[in-house]
Amino acid sequence: MATIKIKQVRSAIKRPKVQKDTLVALGLKKLNQVVEHEATPSILGMVAAVRHLVEVQEN
Known part of the structure; x- marks a missing residue:
């Protein structure tokens, strides 16, 4: 799988609260913070929600 930033x-x-929890689940805590994840269906679904x-x- 490809990775995404x-x-x-x-x-x-x-x-x-659902959107805040989704950001935390993605590993995002601060503004302008960048995290890298595999492009799995669950991660892509969380990204679509926020x-x-x-x-x-x-990448």
């Missing part, structure tokens, strides 16, 4: 570009303040808060870069 996920960067949090918008704040989680005033977002539903696509308005993150940027994705494929």
